[in-house]
Amino acid sequence: MAKRVMLIEDEPNIIEAISFILSREGLSVETHSDGTTANDKLRASTPDLLILDVMLPGKSGYDILRELREEAGTVDLPVLMLTARGQTRDREMAERAGVSAFMTKPFSNAEMLEQVRTLMAETS
Amino acid sequence: MARDTLTGSRIRERRIILGMKQAELARRADISASYLNLIEHNRRRIGGKLLLDLAEILGVEPSVLTEGAEAALIGALREAAVRAPEAGPEIDRLDEFAGRFPGWARLLAESRARIDTLERSVEALTDRLAHDPHLADALHEMLSTVTSIRSTASILAEPGEIDPDWQRRFHRNIYEDSARLAESSRSLASYLEAEGKAAAESGTPQEEVDALFEAAQHHIAPLDAGGAADAVAEELGRALSPIARALLRRAFRRYAEDAALMPLDKVLEAVVVTGTDPLALARRFGTDPARAMRRLATLPADAPCGSVGLAICDASGVFTFRKPLPDFPIPRFGADCPLWPLFAALSRPMSVLSRVLQSAGRQSSPVTAMAFAQPSGPPQINREPVFEAHMMIAPAGPRASETPEDVGITCRICPRAACPARREPSLLGDGLTQSF
Numbered sequence: 001m002a003k004r005v006m007l008i009e010d011e012p013n014i015i016e017a018i019s020f021i022l023s024r025e026g027l028s029v030e031t032h033s034d035g036t037t038a039n040d041k042l043r044a045s046t047p048d049l050l051i052l053d054v055m056l057p058g059k060s061g062y063d064i065l066r067e068l069r070e071e072a073g074t075v076d077l078p079v080l081m082l083t084a085r086g087q088t089r090d091r092e093m094a095e096r097a098g099v100s101a102f103m104t105k106p107f108s109n110a111e112m113l114e115q116v117r118t119l120m121a122e123t124s
Numbered sequence: 125m126a127r128d129t130l131t132g133s134r135i136r137e138r139r140i141i142l143g144m145k146q147a148e149l150a151r152r153a154d155i156s157a158s159y160l161n162l163i164e165h166n167r168r169r170i171g172g173k174l175l176l177d178l179a180e181i182l183g184v185e186p187s188v189l190t191e192g193a194e195a196a197l198i199g200a201l202r203e204a205a206v207r208a209p210e211a212g213p214e215i216d217r218l219d220e221f222a223g224r225f226p227g228w229a230r231l232l233a234e235s236r237a238r239i240d241t242l243e244r245s246v247e248a249l250t251d252r253l254a255h256d257p258h259l260a261d262a263l264h265e266m267l268s269t270v271t272s273i274r275s276t277a278s279i280l281a282e283p284g285e286i287d288p289d290w291q292r293r294f295h296r297n298i299y300e301d302s303a304r305l306a307e308s309s310r311s312l313a314s315y316l317e318a319e320g321k322a323a324a325e326s327g328t329p330q331e332e333v334d335a336l337f338e339a340a341q342h343h344i345a346p347l348d349a350g351g352a353a354d355a356v357a358e359e360l361g362r363a364l365s366p367i368a369r370a371l372l373r374r375a376f377r378r379y380a381e382d383a384a385l386m387p388l389d390k391v392l393e394a395v396v397v398t399g400t401d402p403l404a405l406a407r408r409f410g411t412d413p414a415r416a417m418r419r420l421a422t423l424p425a426d427a428p429c430g431s432v433g434l435a436i437c438d439a440s441g442v443f444t445f446r447k448p449l450p451d452f453p454i455p456r457f458g459a460d461c462p463l464w465p466l467f468a469a470l471s472r473p474m475s476v477l478s479r480v481l482q483s484a485g486r487q488s489s490p491v492t493a494m495a496f497a498q499p500s501g502p503p504q505i506n507r508e509p510v511f512e513a514h515m516m517i518a519p520a521g522p523r524a525s526e527t528p529e530d531v532g533i534t535c536r537i538c539p540r541a542a543c544p545a546r547r548e549p550s551l552l553g554d555g556l557t558q559s560f
Contacts, residue, residue, distance in 0.1 A: 011269075011272055013276065013297040013300070013301055014271055016276075016297060017276045017294070018275065020294075021275070021279065084263065084267035084271075085260075085264070105267045105268060105270070105271040106267060107274075108275075109275055109278045109279065112275075
């Protein structure tokens, strides 16, 4: 059975590109673009990996991540965070919120795939 | 006070810079300390041999003591010197430098002022980059679009076949994203150009408003002529940033309210009698001393009572209005002297504090300062009032004979020793730095 990745990102063209790349890798990809319902979606169907944008409508990626880390079912879920802000304090905020890996936009497809493979390998 | 009556002040300044006690200078000049004290406060004229002796002891040409140089120029040079101590400027020969090479001295002072302005611009722009929500959104938008283009273009550039439907979709996405990127980068460039221009001209919004008042010599004639505050602010504040325009509207509304209650023609008649006494003026118009101070500070430059300075601060000590006098500068960027009665007034609201002040270590005439703090709004149930303080500065006039209180302008360039209000060491003289 294919491993499942959930992508929460509000840019439709980024969603399409990432979905295409991950699907080609044999992964099953579920996408959402709204921050407010993200935690409910994750609770209902926890994936093997979450790719999470920081600036989302309704709720920030940091808030979503903090809530995830407080719930038993998602406390260890691998989370790859994507952000357009790559300053030290943004990384620190992500780390404090419990991120597994952090990538600054714009990134290459190869870099992202490498991170996804690494995080998937850690969980298998 | 004319420059040639400031010989005593120059002697005092030179002595303080050298770290010499008054008693020691008096002993070496073979005069009593009390006589030297009178000389230093410009209450005894000196000349002849005593002047030559004092100049020799203080290590300066007598002309430096008798002629001096413009106080503002000296102050500016001193500030330039303390900003770059590593260059080893001879602060103790500052007066001599300004006296012998006035053109070079002005050039140096103006260059320093220009550097200050540029540094503030850099600070303001850095602040904007870090905290401006518009800029953050614009950059986020651009980076997201670039990410999308890069990712999609990589897929298309990879070897191997892609399903024609996906290929068409990705081509369309790149086309749309490139259009978005062009638009957002054009919009960002326009924004930075407009904001950068405003920031380069004058740092913070309050400084933009200060600069506008300064350019108008603090007298806004259209408001005194009955112009509507918002309309006048719109007209005169066209070149200001949006936040500065909002501050200007608030300042002009207060000005217009003051002008309506204390019309210019009536005030000009009254000051012939009251002079620059804000209490007397306030009584005549049945208003509070703060309003009288504001009216005095915004009279035309040729008003019969002469020009006065004014500083207004909120309860946290931040200036909301500043009109310095040549003999009493008010720092542009805060960090002023905590000894000013302006701040004492905040702890004694509704009392008018009156002092004769002398800027420590400066070749300046004493000034009178009257300070008053009152609540900045109407009373509210179960809420502490928030106070605002005013301090009006005027030439000391007949009170010049009083022994003034030494205050500073800002700690870094203040030679006042053992000051309980000192916030940071002075850069004038080793002794003071060590005793901090």
